[in-house]
Amino acid sequence: MLSTKLTKSILHTTDTYVKGLEKAGVSTIGDLLNHFPREYEDRTDVLDSFSLINIKEKNTILVKLLSLSSQKTANNKILSKAVLEDKSGFLAEAVWFNRKYFANQMQPYIGNKILVTGKVKYVYGKVSFTSPDTVTDLSKISGEIVPIYPELNYIPSKWISGKMENLKSYISDITEDLPENIIQKYNFISKKEAVFKIHFPKNKHDIEVAKYRLAYGELFEINYRAISTKYQKFEVTQGKSIPILMNPELVKEIISKLPFDLTNHQKIVLFQMLKDMEKTHSMQRLLEGDVGTGKTVVALIACIHAILESNENRVQVVIMAPTEILARQHFASMEGLLLQYQISSHLLVGSLTAKQKKAIKTDMKNGNVDVIIGTHALVQEDVLFHNLGLVIIDEQHRFGVKQREVLENGLGNRSGIVPHSLNMTATPIPRTLALTLYGDQDLSIISEYPKGRKEIFTKVARTESARQQIELFVRSEVEKGRQVFWISPLVEESEKMDLANAISTYESLVDIFSPYTVGLVHGKMKAKEKEQVMKDFSDNKIQILSSTSVVEVGVDVPNATVMCIEGSERFGLSSLHQFRGRVGRGLHQSYCYLFPTKGNSTDRLKAMEKTNNGFELAEIDLELRGPGEVYGLRQSGVPDLKIADLKDLELISQIREDIEEMFEDKKGKKQAI
Numbered sequence: 001m002l003s004t005k006l007t008k009s010i011l012h013t014t015d016t017y018v019k020g021l022e023k024a025g026v027s028t029i030g031d032l033l034n035h036f037p038r039e040y041e042d043r044t045d046v047l048d049s050f051s052l053i054n055i056k057e058k059n060t061i062l063v064k065l066l067s068l069s070s071q072k073t074a075n076n077k078i079l080s081k082a083v084l085e086d087k088s089g090f091l092a093e094a095v096w097f098n099r100k101y102f103a104n105q106m107q108p109y110i111g112n113k114i115l116v117t118g119k120v121k122y123v124y125g126k127v128s129f130t131s132p133d134t135v136t137d138l139s140k141i142s143g144e145i146v147p148i149y150p151e152l153n154y155i156p157s158k159w160i161s162g163k164m165e166n167l168k169s170y171i172s173d174i175t176e177d178l179p180e181n182i183i184q185k186y187n188f189i190s191k192k193e194a195v196f197k198i199h200f201p202k203n204k205h206d207i208e209v210a211k212y213r214l215a216y217g218e219l220f221e222i223n224y225r226a227i228s229t230k231y232q233k234f235e236v237t238q239g240k241s242i243p244i245l246m247n248p249e250l251v252k253e254i255i256s257k258l259p260f261d262l263t264n265h266q267k268i269v270l271f272q273m274l275k276d277m278e279k280t281h282s283m284q285r286l287l288e289g290d291v292g293t294g295k296t297v298v299a300l301i302a303c304i305h306a307i308l309e310s311n312e313n314r315v316q317v318v319i320m321a322p323t324e325i326l327a328r329q330h331f332a333s334m335e336g337l338l339l340q341y342q343i344s345s346h347l348l349v350g351s352l353t354a355k356q357k358k359a360i361k362t363d364m365k366n367g368n369v370d371v372i373i374g375t376h377a378l379v380q381e382d383v384l385f386h387n388l389g390l391v392i393i394d395e396q397h398r399f400g401v402k403q404r405e406v407l408e409n410g411l412g413n414r415s416g417i418v419p420h421s422l423n424m425t426a427t428p429i430p431r432t433l434a435l436t437l438y439g440d441q442d443l444s445i446i447s448e449y450p451k452g453r454k455e456i457f458t459k460v461a462r463t464e465s466a467r468q469q470i471e472l473f474v475r476s477e478v479e480k481g482r483q484v485f486w487i488s489p490l491v492e493e494s495e496k497m498d499l500a501n502a503i504s505t506y507e508s509l510v511d512i513f514s515p516y517t518v519g520l521v522h523g524k525m526k527a528k529e530k531e532q533v534m535k536d537f538s539d540n541k542i543q544i545l546s547s548t549s550v551v552e553v554g555v556d557v558p559n560a561t562v563m564c565i566e567g568s569e570r571f572g573l574s575s576l577h578q579f580r581g582r583v584g585r586g587l588h589q590s591y592c593y594l595f596p597t598k599g600n601s602t603d604r605l606k607a608m609e610k611t612n613n614g615f616e617l618a619e620i621d622l623e624l625r626g627p628g629e630v631y632g633l634r635q636s637g638v639p640d641l642k643i644a645d646l647k648d649l650e651l652i653s654q655i656r657e658d659i660e661e662m663f664e665d666k667k668g669k670k671q672a673i
Helices: 015-023 029-035 101-108 157-174 180-186 191-199 204-237 248-256 266-277 295-309 324-340 354-366 400-407 431-437 464-479 504-511 527-538 571-579 605-609 614-631 649-672
Strands: 039-042 059-073 079-087 093-098 113-118 120-123 126-130 133-135 146-149 286-287 314-321 344-346 370-375 389-392 420-425 442-446 458-460 483-487 519-520 544-548 560-566 591-595
Touching: 029 157, 029 295, 059 101, 093 605, 113 126, 113 146, 146 157, 146 204, 157 191, 180 442, 180 649, 191 204, 191 286, 204 370, 204 431, 204 649, 248 295, 266 286, 266 295, 266 442, 286 295, 295 314, 295 324, 295 389, 295 420, 295 464, 314 324, 314 544, 324 344, 324 370, 324 527, 344 354, 400 420, 431 442, 431 649, 464 483, 464 560, 464 591, 504 519, 519 527, 571 605, 591 605
Parallel strands: 093 126, 286 420, 286 442, 314 370, 314 389, 344 370, 389 420, 458 591, 483 544, 483 560, 519 544, 560 591
Antiparallel strands: 039 146, 059 079, 059 113, 079 093, 113 133, 120 126
16 A cells, blocks of 8 residues: 555665655655656667767766776875776776775776766866766666656665665555546546656656656646635625626726726726626635736725625625735725715724724624725624625735635625625736636736836845945935835844844944934834834835835835845845835835845845846746745645646646636536536
8 A cells, every 4th residue: 555654674675764764754655656756867878989979968878897996085085087998999087986985896897898877078088977877787777768866865866766666566556636537638648657657667758658647637636626616615605796797987987087097907907807796606816916016906996896886785895904004005095086986984903992993893884884994803703794795805815814714705794795805915926826826716917017117226235335335325315305215134133143133224224324314113013103103204204214024015105215125135036026116106216225144145136136027036036946935835735746847837727727627517517407
């Protein structure tokens, strides 16, 4: 059985290796069979002449071992050096480093033919191999494709490859992971056959077939789970949501009252949302947009339209934000347009008095307020709604699943209806990952910036003189009446890390930029204190704000034109981009300066200099760090992928189409009964 624990007797090895595998997370037969090769060495094409070598690839060549000796280098390392001869009598050199017993082991084969496999280079016109693999038993290995496995807790590939032979018989226990109709549609081999071919390929075609089959299976599992959840929501909410028919004339009228034109992307996304809300099951949509692309205004138009077009069933709308600062900002920016349509609104946040909260909750329960904007305070047990029809959650990834579900499932809704649901995020995620991570929702993307928006000039300050020049420039901006964010990775000084902190940075900025006012805000402050500092900054009573990452999302101060980030290599690309998005919101040219700690100018920081596009940065981050580290896939319930690539949009799109067809067929059959 695949769940059988690996033992000395199964692997024909020692306890040391079994324990080493266990430390690497490989404790069962199934675990080891799921440890797939990283690459392959093709020894089916064995060369016999150095003149046929491809300098860019690994080569396998049949040679005579003429001599082999070893010696100690100046730094006490062992260097083994061999002279090799091809069939034409041409000579080559091979060297191995720190192989203590290698020369002794190879002594019996001097004068005999052996296989060497490795990359070559030309040294003074002579072919030279560095640490090539050697095969002395030509009858067993010659003409094979050899799998190369990733090491497991320092256990080498050759050992793993040898032990796979012991597990061959267990491959027959592997169960199928795809439905029969999918296997027939693509003429797939079975999963057990794919696993056999991945470990024991006879040719390159075996490898290609096995990899595609296993990749399809991995991605099918993830996407099936997400799409299944989407269709379950469809079934559960069918007939329980209020259909709100789109009124194009009303939409045009609302848009005409805006002081700017919508971009094409905004119009497309708005249409998608309004068409979703015409249905009798709840909309489940994720709106993903880069910083400054205008997600909030699209949500506001949908909000006004839903309230005015729900007629006698006038619905309420909730807008939930992750911080009080952002909730207050939404309330202030939306209130004007809402009042033009006689739409009432309340703000429900934690810093209100108990009396204020009670009055607002009473209005919500009795239907005396149309729009409620707030924070986590909206998901308390005593929060009830009269007729909640639309839930908008900003920066949805900052809320727990259960918190979102309280609103999305209409648990506090006295009318019993299930509201339409719109989740928003300003964290750009590559489309392939968004489809995988949030596959239970329909996806809308705004990546088009409003016309006339200036790019934010971004520069890494790599020297002390560069920092001094930037400080002079910042002073000139403040003298023009502009404002500055100054971010630090820590609140207070740390004994373990030599990093900038907001408090010491604040003290330093007070000295540097006297007589201008410097403010301080960080996560350890009380909510009211933070709120007052942010209000003073918004009102330009504070010119320079020393802060931690509490300003990463949503803070809108159009007069701020400079963002300075200390210890910038400590932040991920997504956070750096969010910080940068706090400036560039007004009419003036804006700037972002990155101050890495000494000698830490990373590829991430170079990427920030090159582009302002959040989606491009997300792709770069994905390449640099991989999906697991960037998006915490394990925490999201997405298993580690052994073969598949989450960047493979073509395959993911095909798989999702296949799964959607399966569910549509099921839905059609149910409706026909």
